[in-house]
Amino acid sequence: xxxxxxxxxxxxxxxxxxxxxxxxxxxxxxxxxxxxxxxxxxxxxxxxxxxxxxxxxxxxxxxxxxxxxxxxxxxxxxxxxxxxxxxxxxxxxxxxxxxxxxxxxxxxxxxxxxxxxxxxxxxxxxxxxxxxxxxxxxxxxxxxxxxxxxxxxxxxxxxxxxxxxxxxxxxxxxxxxxxxxxxxxxxxxxxxxxxxxxxxxxxxxxxxxxxxxxxxxxxxxxxxxxxxxxxxxxxxxxxxxxxxxxxxxxxxxxxxxxxxxxxxxxxxxxxxxxxxxxxxxxxxxxxxxxxxxxxxxxxxxxxxxxxxxxxxxxxxxxxxxxxxxxxxxxxxxxxxxxxxxxxxxxxxxxxxxxxxxxxxxxxxxxxxxxxxxxxxxxxxxxxxxxxxxxxxxxxxxxxxxxxxxxxxxxxxxxxxxxxxxxxxxxxxxxxxxxxxxxxxxxxxxxxxxxxxxxxxxxxxxxxxxxxxxxxxxxxxxxxxxxxxxxxxxxxxxxxxxxxxxxxxxxxxxxxxxxxxxxxxxxxxxxxxxxxxxxxxxxxxxxxxxxxxxxxxxxx
Amino acid sequence: xxxxxxxxxxxxxxxxxxxxxxxxxxxxxxxxxxxxxxxxxxxxxxxxxxxxxxxxxxxxxxxxxxxxxxxxxxxxxxxxxxxxxxxxxxxxxxxxxxxxxxxxxxxxxxxxxxxxxxxxxxxxxxxxxxxxxxxxxxxxxxxxxxxxxxxxxxxxxx
Amino acid sequence: xxxxxxxxxxxxxxxxxxxxxxxxxxxxxxxxxxxxxxxx
Numbered sequence: 001x002x003x004x005x006x007x008x009x010x011x012x013x014x015x016x017x018x019x020x021x022x023x024x025x026x027x028x029x030x031x032x033x034x035x036x037x038x039x040x041x042x043x044x045x046x047x048x049x050x051x052x053x054x055x056x057x058x059x060x061x062x063x064x065x066x067x068x069x070x071x072x073x074x075x076x077x078x079x080x081x082x083x084x085x086x087x088x089x090x091x092x093x094x095x096x097x098x099x100x101x102x103x104x105x106x107x108x109x110x111x112x113x114x115x116x117x118x119x120x121x122x123x124x125x126x127x128x129x130x131x132x133x134x135x136x137x138x139x140x141x142x143x144x145x146x147x148x149x150x151x152x153x154x155x156x157x158x159x160x161x162x163x164x165x166x167x168x169x170x171x172x173x174x175x176x177x178x179x180x181x182x183x184x185x186x187x188x189x190x191x192x193x194x195x196x197x198x199x200x201x202x203x204x205x206x207x208x209x210x211x212x213x214x215x216x217x218x219x220x221x222x223x224x225x226x227x228x229x230x231x232x233x234x235x236x237x238x239x240x241x242x243x244x245x246x247x248x249x250x251x252x253x254x255x256x257x258x259x260x261x262x263x264x265x266x267x268x269x270x271x272x273x274x275x276x277x278x279x280x281x282x283x284x285x286x287x288x289x290x291x292x293x294x295x296x297x298x299x300x301x302x303x304x305x306x307x308x309x310x311x312x313x314x315x316x317x318x319x320x321x322x323x324x325x326x327x328x329x330x331x332x333x334x335x336x337x338x339x340x341x342x343x344x345x346x347x348x349x350x351x352x353x354x355x356x357x358x359x360x361x362x363x364x365x366x367x368x369x370x371x372x373x374x375x376x377x378x379x380x381x382x383x384x385x386x387x388x389x390x391x392x393x394x395x396x397x398x399x400x401x402x403x404x405x406x407x408x409x410x411x412x413x414x415x416x417x418x419x420x421x422x423x424x425x426x427x428x429x430x431x432x433x434x435x436x437x438x439x440x441x442x443x444x445x446x447x448x449x450x451x452x453x454x455x456x457x458x459x460x461x462x463x464x465x466x467x468x469x470x471x472x473x474x475x476x477x478x479x480x481x482x483x484x485x486x487x488x489x490x491x492x493x494x495x496x497x498x499x500x501x502x503x504x505x506x507x508x509x510x511x512x513x514x515x516x517x518x519x520x521x522x523x524x525x526x527x528x529x530x531x532x533x534x535x536x537x538x539x540x541x542x543x544x545x546x547x548x549x550x551x552x553x554x555x
Numbered sequence: 556x557x558x559x560x561x562x563x564x565x566x567x568x569x570x571x572x573x574x575x576x577x578x579x580x581x582x583x584x585x586x587x588x589x590x591x592x593x594x595x596x597x598x599x600x601x602x603x604x605x606x607x608x609x610x611x612x613x614x615x616x617x618x619x620x621x622x623x624x625x626x627x628x629x630x631x632x633x634x635x636x637x638x639x640x641x642x643x644x645x646x647x648x649x650x651x652x653x654x655x656x657x658x659x660x661x662x663x664x665x666x667x668x669x670x671x672x673x674x675x676x677x678x679x680x681x682x683x684x685x686x687x688x689x690x691x692x693x694x695x696x697x698x699x700x701x702x703x704x705x706x707x708x709x710x711x712x713x
Numbered sequence: 714x715x716x717x718x719x720x721x722x723x724x725x726x727x728x729x730x731x732x733x734x735x736x737x738x739x740x741x742x743x744x745x746x747x748x749x750x751x752x753x
Contacts, residue, residue, distance in 0.1 A: 060699075060700070060702075132658055132696075132697075134674060135658075135697075135698070217658065218676065221658075259556050260556070260558070263556070280671075281591045282669055282670045282671050283593075283670075283673060284592070284595070284596075284670075284671070284672075284673055284676035284677065285593075285675075285676045286593065288591075288593055291593075292584060292585075295577070296577060299576065299577055302569070303569070303570060306566060306569040307562075307566070309565075310559075310561075310562045310566075313724075313727035313730045313731060314559070314562075314724050314727045317723075317724055318722055320726075321722075321723065329726055353734055356738065357738045357741040357742065360576065360738060360742060361742055364580050364742070365580040365584060365591060366580060366583065366590060366591045367745055367746060368591055369592070369669040369749070370667065370748060370749050370752075372662075372669045373660050373662065373669070373695035373696055374669075374695065440748065441664065442663075442664025442665050442691070443664075444694070444695035444703075445695070446696075446702075447702055448702065450703035452693060452703075453706050455689070455691040455708070456689065457664050457691045458664075458691060509557075513556065546597040546598060547599045547601070547675060549656075549657075552699070554656075554657060554698060554699025554700060554701075555699050555700045561727060561731075564728065565728070565735070568735055569735060572735060572738065572739055572742075579746065665752065666752050667749060667752045668753075682753050684753055685753050686752075686753060
């Protein structure tokens with residue numbers, strides 16, 4: 001039963017001025033999707049061996065564009081845009097000062113993106129999005145990357161200010177769940193991106209400018225991965241926000257448990273960061289003991305995802321049974337499968353099952369040798385990021401964009417959105433499936449087409465690479481479709497009111513304990529875990545450093 | 556905090572599985588010594604050619620060690636030296652490798668030999684070549700324009 | 714039993730679903746582990 005008060009709440013609109021700021025981010029995100037996606041298409045075609053790039057464009061140049069635009073730009077911009085809208089919707093309209101800070105952050109990030117992009121286009125920075133030293137890009141590329149990070153901090157500060165303001169006005173009350181989740185994600189981002197900022201500002205920029213001759217390679221990689229793993233959780237948590245808070249409302253149900261949702265987010269804050277070594281398991285210079293210790297911490301970060309899986313199924317089952325679903329799986333049929341806002345993210349959730357299983361294998365210490373730097377890894381994060389996260393973002397865009405533009409998602413667009421997600425699943429199953437299999441056979445990631453001197457093994461990989469091209473081409477059709485829908489929602493869809501759905505907690509759920517929002521406790525544990533996992537190995541890396549490396553430009 | 560009975564079951568099952576995984580990999584590692592490749596030996600990346608054992612890359616039979624052969628390998632853009640490695644079937648082999656310039660990978664396709672070579676560090680891995688055949692060695696860490704042409708071959712012969 | 718189900722809602726489907734997820738994770742992990750042990 002919806003009361004009048006609840007109805008009124010559903011129609012709460014994000015203030016137009018905040019909408020503009022959120023939309024600015026979303027524009028950049030989808031431009032990045034187009035260009036980055038196009039580069040992805042070119043890559044799979046090249047790798048099939050049936051196509052060569054025209055005009056002397058390098059494979060690694062488009063690979064860099066693909067990674068930077070989709071891994072860093074699309075994600076960061078969409079997430080910040082979504083979070084701005086979410087804060088404004090649940091904690092209230094930004095003050096003029098907060099909004100101004102948001103805009104400053106946006107323009108700093110955008111200046112950085114443009115600067116870095118120009119350097120990549122000029123072939124001065126084909127170092128991929130991980131920019132491992134001692135391959136040395138033009139200094140402007142590193143400055144651009146630093147500006148993207150700093151800009152995201154500035155925008156993040158605006159969001160945190162809003163949260164602090166809400167807490168002051170509502171003492172003793174738990175903050176709105178969605179706002180709380182945004183702030184957890186921002187806290188994690190601020191803490192982890194410090195690592196890459198230190199790497200870029202203190203190591204790579206002075207070195208690329210020639211102020212210092214040499215760089216400590218292992219230290220730079222360690223700082224990068226201190227950032228690199230929480231980065232993937234920075235992508236995932238907004239998807240979890242949609243699953244926990246938005247989807248229950250869309251299906252007409254309730255949030256299964258506010259307290260458990262908050263607990264799982266706090267666990268992500270604690271265990272996403274001190275785990276970077278599981279990306280460096282096959283590297284020299286890091287003691288086995290510390291590698292294994294971080295593997296243990298990595299397994300801990302699986303736990304909040306286990307919690308999430310249960311909560312999702314539970315809120316679906318409760319709603320399906322409410323609608324009269326009988327038996328073990330009758331409730332499943334009762335879910336609103338014709339609603340793209342539900343179905344598209346649902347496919348994303350389903351993809352997280354194989355993605356998560358693969359992730360556990362990757363992190364399993366010596367078993368990492370099976371897959372390290374093979375194209376299995378590419379297949380893995382095309383399930384996590386490019387399916388789970390991205391389909392959830394698409395599903396969110398289908399109500400978020402019309403909400404912000406004052407338009408509605410028409411029936412045809414809704415249908416097209418579901419078709420888009422099906423096309424995406426088909427393309428991704430083929431592409432990612434082929435990548436997983438051929439990765440286990442030994443095919444490397446991040447490599448141009450090669451017959452490897454006619455080696456028998458490499459010949460056996462080629463059919464899978466053709467399959468990747470087929471899957472990748474289908475995915476590109478998916479990108480065109482989603483861009484068509486987004487353009488429609490931005491400029492052409494009929495005017496009207498679209499709800500920003502915010503789920504409510506089940507009336508049976510107990511009150512959320514306040515300790516879940518005690519930042520002093522959680523931040524202390526978070527920092528303590530980081531210090532525990534990293535202090536000794538980093539001192540070891542610095543004290544026992546070999547002579548540094550000069551820069552190389554080998555592309 | 557109230558937690559549903561089934562959720563408790565699920566968490567118990569899930570966490571036990573994770574503990575089981577950790578126990579299996581931890582036991583293989585700390586009891587049987589099956590660690591991922593590592594190395595705590597340091598080297599000046601610009602003088603690799605002068606420093607033993609890298610002044611003589613190749614396959615060397617050794618005596619008085621736990622392993623039968625040492626494979627000393629130097630990677631540089633975009634080559635492996637030696638370009639071909641031959642070891643007898645069933646021999647225990649220690650791979651000792653480093654790089655002269657950027658970061659390279661050293662992966663023997665179809666085996667567990669898969670390590671990162673970093674300038675300044677010596678990567679080591681010990682294994683028993685117990686399957687005959689030709690195994691492609693390739694670079695799996697992006698190193699520049701010739702990255703995908705960087706190959707060698709491991710031949711395990713009877 | 715009936716008293717319990719009054720307090721805890723009926724989530725049998727959820728239990729089976731997460732059970733399937735867990736089984737999938739276990740099977741994939743052991744397949745990968747087997748491959749690792751089999752290779753040199």
